[in-house]
Amino acid sequence: MAQNETIQLDHGAGGLASRRLLERVFAKHLANDVLAQMDDAAVLAAPGGRLVVSTDSFVVDPLFFPGGDIGCLAVHGTVNDVAMRGGRPLYLTAGFVLEEGLALADLERVVASMGRAAAQAGVKVIAGDTKVVGRGQADKLFINTAGIGVLADGLELGASRARAGDAVLVSGTLGDHGVTIMAARQGLGLDLSTRSDTAPLADLVADVLAACPGARLFRDPTRGGLATALKEIAEASGVAMELDEAAIPIAGAVAGACELLGLDPLYLANEGKLICVAPAEQAQAALAAMRGHRLGDRAAIIGRAVAEKPGRVWLNTAVGGRRLLEMLSGEPLPRIC
Amino acid sequence: MAQNETIQLDHGAGGLASRRLLERVFAKHLANDVLAQMDDAAVLAAPGGRLVVSTDSFVVDPLFFPGGDIGCLAVHGTVNDVAMRGGRPLYLTAGFVLEEGLALADLERVVASMGRAAAQAGVKVIAGDTKVVGRGQADKLFINTAGIGVLADGLELGASRARAGDAVLVSGTLGDHGVTIMAARQGLGLDLSTRSDTAPLADLVADVLAACPGARLFRDPTRGGLATALKEIAEASGVAMELDEAAIPIAGAVAGACELLGLDPLYLANEGKLICVAPAEQAQAALAAMRGHRLGDRAAIIGRAVAEKPGRVWLNTAVGGRRLLEMLSGEPLPRIC
Numbered sequence: 001m002a003q004n005e006t007i008q009l010d011h012g013a014g015g016l017a018s019r020r021l022l023e024r025v026f027a028k029h030l031a032n033d034v035l036a037q038m039d040d041a042a043v044l045a046a047p048g049g050r051l052v053v054s055t056d057s058f059v060v061d062p063l064f065f066p067g068g069d070i071g072c073l074a075v076h077g078t079v080n081d082v083a084m085r086g087g088r089p090l091y092l093t094a095g096f097v098l099e100e101g102l103a104l105a106d107l108e109r110v111v112a113s114m115g116r117a118a119a120q121a122g123v124k125v126i127a128g129d130t131k132v133v134g135r136g137q138a139d140k141l142f143i144n145t146a147g148i149g150v151l152a153d154g155l156e157l158g159a160s161r162a163r164a165g166d167a168v169l170v171s172g173t174l175g176d177h178g179v180t181i182m183a184a185r186q187g188l189g190l191d192l193s194t195r196s197d198t199a200p201l202a203d204l205v206a207d208v209l210a211a212c213p214g215a216r217l218f219r220d221p222t223r224g225g226l227a228t229a230l231k232e233i234a235e236a237s238g239v240a241m242e243l244d245e246a247a248i249p250i251a252g253a254v255a256g257a258c259e260l261l262g263l264d265p266l267y268l269a270n271e272g273k274l275i276c277v278a279p280a281e282q283a284q285a286a287l288a289a290m291r292g293h294r295l296g297d298r299a300a301i302i303g304r305a306v307a308e309k310p311g312r313v314w315l316n317t318a319v320g321g322r323r324l325l326e327m328l329s330g331e332p333l334p335r336i337c
Numbered sequence: 338m339a340q341n342e343t344i345q346l347d348h349g350a351g352g353l354a355s356r357r358l359l360e361r362v363f364a365k366h367l368a369n370d371v372l373a374q375m376d377d378a379a380v381l382a383a384p385g386g387r388l389v390v391s392t393d394s395f396v397v398d399p400l401f402f403p404g405g406d407i408g409c410l411a412v413h414g415t416v417n418d419v420a421m422r423g424g425r426p427l428y429l430t431a432g433f434v435l436e437e438g439l440a441l442a443d444l445e446r447v448v449a450s451m452g453r454a455a456a457q458a459g460v461k462v463i464a465g466d467t468k469v470v471g472r473g474q475a476d477k478l479f480i481n482t483a484g485i486g487v488l489a490d491g492l493e494l495g496a497s498r499a500r501a502g503d504a505v506l507v508s509g510t511l512g513d514h515g516v517t518i519m520a521a522r523q524g525l526g527l528d529l530s531t532r533s534d535t536a537p538l539a540d541l542v543a544d545v546l547a548a549c550p551g552a553r554l555f556r557d558p559t560r561g562g563l564a565t566a567l568k569e570i571a572e573a574s575g576v577a578m579e580l581d582e583a584a585i586p587i588a589g590a591v592a593g594a595c596e597l598l599g600l601d602p603l604y605l606a607n608e609g610k611l612i613c614v615a616p617a618e619q620a621q622a623a624l625a626a627m628r629g630h631r632l633g634d635r636a637a638i639i640g641r642a643v644a645e646k647p648g649r650v651w652l653n654t655a656v657g658g659r660r661l662l663e664m665l666s667g668e669p670l671p672r673i674c
Contacts, residue, residue: 008668009668009671010666010667010668012560012668012671013560013561013665013667013668013669013670013671014559014560014561014565014606014665015560015561015565015604015664015665015666015667015668016663016664016665016666017666017667017668018560018561019664037495038496038573039421039422039495039496040391040417040418040419040421040422040556040557041389041390041391041418041419041421041422041424041484041486042389042390042391043387043388043389043422043424043488044387044388044390045386045387045388046383046384046385046386046387046388046487047383048383049382049383050380050381050382050383051380051381051382051383051485052378052379052380053378053379053381053428053430053463053464053485054377054378054379054430054464055430055431055432055464055465055466055481055483056432056466057432057433057434057466057467057468057481058468059434059468059470059474059475061474080377081377081378082377082378084376084377084378085376085377085378085380087378087380091390093390093391093392093483094392095392095393095394095432095481095483096394097394097396097434097479097481126390127390127391127392127483128392129392129393129394129481130394131394131395131396131479131672131674132668132671133396133476133671133672134671134672136473137396137398137475137476137672138396138474138475138476138479139470139474139475142434142468142475142479144392144394144432144466144481144483146392146430146432146464146481146483147378148388148390148485149378150383151380158374158376159375159376219377220377222351223349223350223351223352223355224350224351224352224355228351228352236375269351326353327352327353327356328350328351328352328353329347329352329353329354330347330350330352330354331345331346331347331349331350331352331354331469332350333350334346334349334350334469334470334471335468335470335471335474
């Protein structure tokens with residue numbers, strides 16, 4: 001691949017150029033036995049029991065940022081959605097929309113990152129598609145992934161399963177992804193020393209479930225952040241949530257950047273953290289399991305579900321006040337994922 | 338929904354506006370029991386045996402065209418890829434990338450069309466996602482769908498299964514979709530009286546398989562058209578293909594438009610037609626099955642697979658010549674699907 005090659009419209013035409021792109025970039029980095037069928041659709045043995053299926057589109061700007069890029073993010077985002085329902089992610093599909101003029105080297109860097117992330121997450125990319133649109137009709141590169149996982153018998157997790165008395169945990173610091181993208185995009189010229197937390201969470205979920213089989217639900221607080229995710233859970237479960245601000249882990253660099261940029265970390269996107277709601281008596285076991293995992297070393301119990309005023313999310317502030325958290329409203333950070 | 342409402346960035350932020358859009362447009366038109374779980378991912382009973390999985394992104398310009406729109410196309414394109422491997426399509430995921438400023442009424446028209454197409458094709462949309470990008474960062478609306486189907490035991494279809502002596506059939510006229518999009522986009526001010534053929538093909542495949550259980554493969558000649566699809570099959574199977582131009586069905590209006598626009602219908606996209614390669618002795622049965630189906634009334638046997646010079650596709654022209662067909666090269670029609 002020449003250094004300065006770019007995407008042309010005929011790369012999306014379904015002819016010879018499309019096939020060459022497929023072979024030189026996609027097959028090279030995403031190869032596996034199912035994708036190698038190279039047909040209209042992939043055929044595979046049905047995993048038994050129940051399937052977990054999810055989809056996400058990724059439009060993050062910029063494509064490359066401290067801690068990751070759109071390629072690994074497109075893997076993590078979808079395998080994490082599957083994992084939040086308790087599914088073990090097995091397969092991904094990947095659809096690309098490319099802007100004419102995109103540097104082929106950038107595309108290959110993204111696809112290579114996807115390949116590494118898929119291998120790390122234990123999933124195969126089994127079907128793909130590429131479309132090309134003209135200059136100015138898309139911004140460089142968008143990716144959609146759909147994920148298929150298998151769900152163990154008897155496992156029932158979901159946003160409506162929280163009960164009054166349950167503990168609320170998070171697996172680590174909040175806001176790292178959101179603040180990093182914001183800083184990268186603003187071209188602030190500041191080195192905020194933050195990095196995206198983008199990471200695959202299925203192993204962490206499995207560890208927590210082994211230690212805390214009664215876990216009610218997992219949720220990865222991506223767009224909308226912790227506050228929006230908990231508000232949705234509170235409404236779906238018919239409970240209120242009470243959070244202790246002092247217990248919520250936020251990295252020093254993120255807290256500083258939020259102050260500088262005027263952002264609330266409770267509403268920032270995370271791409272490698274999860275919320276877990278668990279029965280109070282299993283909360284310490286869940287916490288220990290999180291802390292025993294590489295991705296959960298700053299896990300914390302941050303609050304509890306209560307019966308009064310279902311649907312509300314309260315924050316007991318560090319200075320002794322009490323604040324009601326609503327869903328994210330407005331768009332502080334477009335194209336965060 | 339007010340008449341003049343448009344998509345705003347906060348519709349993609351994952352907060353309150355996102356949820357309202359989900360409820361008012363997506364849930365309204367795509368409702369089913371699985372989608373109603375409204376969680377990070379959908380859980381469903383695994384269909385038995387083998388799965389067939391495919392994905393496609395849709396960037397067609399314009400969004401609405403004679404015979405269809407991007408919404409029904411996004412259903413048909415993916416269920417057809419599943420059907421071409423013999424799969425019965427069951428589930429779809431749908432990921433939307435919306436441009437800020439898109440009219441909500443246009444979005445709803447697209448999603449409603451998707452809902453009707455899904456119902457007609459017998460599939461449920463079980464998971465979805467919406468992202469919004471700023472003005473000028475996408476062209477109105479892109480859709481990605483991934484499809485999951487189930488494959489009957491013992492059924493083995495694929496591009497590498499054609500054998501010398503087999504018959505090559507098409508289920509109807511070629512080029513209708515490609516010419517229609519081209520004419521719609523050029524704003525030629527001509528009424529070419531053509532319509533896209535966009536349609537779901539799984540029932541047609543099932544009818545052909547019932548009559549012709551030895552069918553080797555099906556392929557829907559979308560981007561790249563008949564010529565590119567047959568070239569791929571010839572290469573994958575290690576046979577040559579010999580086509581009779583006079584036998585290839587092309588609607589009069591399409592032939593006229595192709596002449597006017599300087600297009601070759603053998604390279605134009607189709608969205609509701611299939612190629613079938615079948616053993617010669619079952620070809621008449623396959624043809625009769627196609628003609629007995631609403632979507633196959635102009636089906637024809639258009640040629641045969643031969644052993645000599647594997648990988649080549651020959652066209653015996655109507656005037657008695659012989660022409661070699663190569664894969665599509667260049668991009669005559671960007672954003673055709």
